[in-house]
Amino acid sequence: xxxxxxxxxxxxxxxxxxxxxxxxxxxxxxxxxxxxxxxxxxxxxxxxxxxxxxxxxxxxxxxxxxxx
Amino acid sequence: xxxxxxxxxxxxxxxxxxxxxxxxxxxxxxxxxxxxxxxxxxxxxxxxxxxxxxxxxxxxxxxxxxxxxxxxxxxxxxxxxxxxxxxxxxxxxxxxxxxxxxxxxxxxxxxxxxxxxxxxxxxxxxxxxxxxxxxxxxxxxxxxxxxxxxxxxxxxxxxxxxxxxxxxxxxxxxxxxxxxxxxxxxxxxxxxxxxxxxxxxxxxxxxxxxxxxxxxxxxxxxxxxxxxxxxxxxxxxxxxxxxxxxxxxxxxxxxxxxxxxxxxxxxxxxxxxxxxxxxxxxxxxxxxxxxxxxxxxxxxxxxxxxxxxxxxxxxxxxxxxxxxxxxxxxxxxxxxxx
Numbered sequence: 001x002x003x004x005x006x007x008x009x010x011x012x013x014x015x016x017x018x019x020x021x022x023x024x025x026x027x028x029x030x031x032x033x034x035x036x037x038x039x040x041x042x043x044x045x046x047x048x049x050x051x052x053x054x055x056x057x058x059x060x061x062x063x064x065x066x067x068x
Numbered sequence: 069x070x071x072x073x074x075x076x077x078x079x080x081x082x083x084x085x086x087x088x089x090x091x092x093x094x095x096x097x098x099x100x101x102x103x104x105x106x107x108x109x110x111x112x113x114x115x116x117x118x119x120x121x122x123x124x125x126x127x128x129x130x131x132x133x134x135x136x137x138x139x140x141x142x143x144x145x146x147x148x149x150x151x152x153x154x155x156x157x158x159x160x161x162x163x164x165x166x167x168x169x170x171x172x173x174x175x176x177x178x179x180x181x182x183x184x185x186x187x188x189x190x191x192x193x194x195x196x197x198x199x200x201x202x203x204x205x206x207x208x209x210x211x212x213x214x215x216x217x218x219x220x221x222x223x224x225x226x227x228x229x230x231x232x233x234x235x236x237x238x239x240x241x242x243x244x245x246x247x248x249x250x251x252x253x254x255x256x257x258x259x260x261x262x263x264x265x266x267x268x269x270x271x272x273x274x275x276x277x278x279x280x281x282x283x284x285x286x287x288x289x290x291x292x293x294x295x296x297x298x299x300x301x302x303x304x305x306x307x308x309x310x311x312x313x314x315x316x317x318x319x320x321x322x323x324x325x326x327x328x329x330x331x332x333x334x335x336x337x338x339x340x341x342x343x344x345x346x347x348x349x350x351x352x353x354x355x356x357x358x359x360x361x362x363x364x365x366x367x368x369x370x371x372x373x374x375x376x377x378x379x380x381x382x383x384x385x386x387x388x389x390x391x392x393x394x395x396x397x398x399x400x401x402x403x404x405x406x
Contacts, residue, residue, distance in 0.1 A: 003072075010075040016248065017082035020287055023324050025093045031305070031320040032101035032327065035348070036366055038303040040105070042347035047391045049108065049349050052406060058136075058153050059116035059392055059406055 090325040098318070098328040099368055108349055108364040111372035116392065117155045117404035121148050125379070126396040127184075131387040132173045138385070138394060139180045140402055141171035147182050149194065152387075152394070152404055161192055161199055174217035181223060183212030189225050191237060203240045208233065213254045218262060224279075226253035232267050234279060246277050248284040254296050260304040268295030274309050276321060288319040290326040297342040297353070301365075308351055308365070310339030316353050318365060330363045332370060341383045346390025354381030360395050374405055 043049055054060050122142035129140040137158065140148050145166030149159035167185035174180065179202065183189040189205040189212050210229030217223050222243075223235045232246040232253055251271030258265045264285070268274045274288040274295055288307075297310035301318070306327070310316045316330040316339055330351065337357035344351055344365070351363040352374070360381050362372035374381075379398035386393050392406035 007072055007075070010072060010079070014075050014078050014082065016284060017079055017086070019283070019285070021082050021086050021089070023286060025089060025324045026322045027093045027095050028098070028320070028323045028325070028327065029096045029101060031323040032096065032098050035301065035303070035306055035320070035327075036102060036105055038301075038305075039347050039349045039366060042302070043349060045390070046345050046347035046349060047389075048111070048113070048345040048386070048393060048406060049347060052391065057116075057391075057406065059404055 090323075093323055094325065098366070102366040105366055107367060107369070108371050111350065111362050113372070113374060113393070113405040115376055115403045115405055117152060117402075119150055119152075119155060119402040119404070120400075121150075121157050122146065122400045122402075124400060125382065125398040126400060126402060127169050127382050128171045129383045129385050129394055129396045129402060130171055130173045131385050131394070132177050133175045133388055134177055135387040135389045135391060137173070137177070138387075138402075139171050139173050140383075140396055141168040141182050142400065143168060144400075147171055147180060147192075149180070150402070152392070159194060159199060164190070170212060170214045172215045172217055172223075174220055176220050178220055179217065181215045181217065183215055183225065185211045187211060187227070187229075189215045189223060189235070191223065203237055205235045205237075205240060205242075207242050210252065213252065214256045216256060216258055216265075218258065218279075224256060224258065224265060226256040226267055228252040230269065232256060232265075232277065234282075244279070244282040246282055246284065248275060248287075249273065251294070254294060255298045257299045257307065259300050260302065266298055266300065266307050268298040268309050268311075270294040272311065272313075274298060274307060274319060276307075286321065286324055288324075288326065290317055290319075290329075291315070293338070296338065296340050299342055299344055302344065302346060302348045306348075308342060308344065310342045310353050312338035314338055314355075316342060316351060316363065328365075328368045330365075330368055330370075332361075335361070340381060343384040343386040343393060345386060345393075346388070352384050352386065352393050352395075354384045354395060356380050358397070360384060360393075374403075376403055377401065 124144035165186035169184035293312035377397035
């Protein structure tokens with residue numbers, strides 16, 4: 001077990017932590033508001049949320065009346 | 069005091085500093101913030117397609133950007149390309165190694181990739197008269213858990229050797245190696261703007277990486293076991309993770325912290341996979357207990373369940389247009405729901 005490589009590894013850990021500590025953070029209330037806004041603005045286009053009319057559902061065979 | 073001791077102290081001080089900085093911006097929690105939002109409707113989806121064709125456990129699936137074709141990988145040693153609308157198999161790609169763990173569809177639709185216990189990512193061209201192997205990306209020293217194409221010339225991989233890598237498909241070499249995890253990397257997700265990606269690993273951490281400079285920019289703590297699944301939220305400001313600790317979590321990138329945990333006392337199976345509906349409101353999470361639970365991402369409540377598989381749900385995927393959700397299972401079937 002090389003003490004040199006442990007030291008190098010530790011130095012890297014400290015450098016990485018310094019980088020992560022320097023991040024600018026926004027308030028959770030702001031983050032939450034932005035996420036909500038995104039969801040709500042796109043809700044009407046979200047087929048799994050609002051459903052798909054049977055006629056325009058590519059995974060559903062349209063029912064048709066056969067005239068005999 | 070030796071340098072080692074000094075560094076250890078500095079590291080502890082920095083961790084405390086990060087904790088404090090996160091607390092300082094924690095002026096509310098997600099559930100309170102979402103109290104004014106109307107609850108998502110109870111989601112009841114029907115199985116529209118039951119795709120039979122694989123002869124063994126399915127480990128992965130990925131949608132094509134055309135919203136119609138998808139690729140699935142099974143330990144029967146095959147990749148199958150399906151037309152989800154007709155339910156037909158369009159192509160079958162025999163694999164050199166049947167121990168496959170991941171598959172991916174290139175955004176162009178021209179290429180697919182697979183990888184697993186062979187430690188390699190193999191790329192295939194679907195558009196040549198006979199499907200050809202284009203490249204074998206061989207440099208990882210551990211299994212390939214996830215692969216994603218940025219384009220027809222660049223691939224991102226996550227590996228059991230604890231690294232992720234960006235590969236040049238023309239040379240077959242690694243352009244960048246992303247080093248920082250201390251456990252097997254299990255999953256990755258590309259940001260919508262393609263400038264960064266997030267990875268989840270067995271060290272129970274999720275990390276945000278800058279693709280071009282190779283640096284880990286942020287680390288997200290909270291899970292208490294392996295993170296098996298990860299996905300960017302559609303807007304690009306948040307990520308959702310799924311773990312062996314039986315919970316999913318949402319982390320916001322700009323607040324640099326966990327916003328909400330999706331958990332239920334009755335759920336004690338690990339999360340294997342997850343996919344988001346196109347507005348981000350719904351999280352489809354596959355579990356070891358054979359179900360796929362549907363969560364309201366804003367309120368943290370379970371709003372539905374997809375039951376029907378006879379074994380673990382190993383993979384889930386929603387196509388870019390959000391028209392349906394696909395689940396793949398160890399029972400060898402893929403189901404399409406909407």
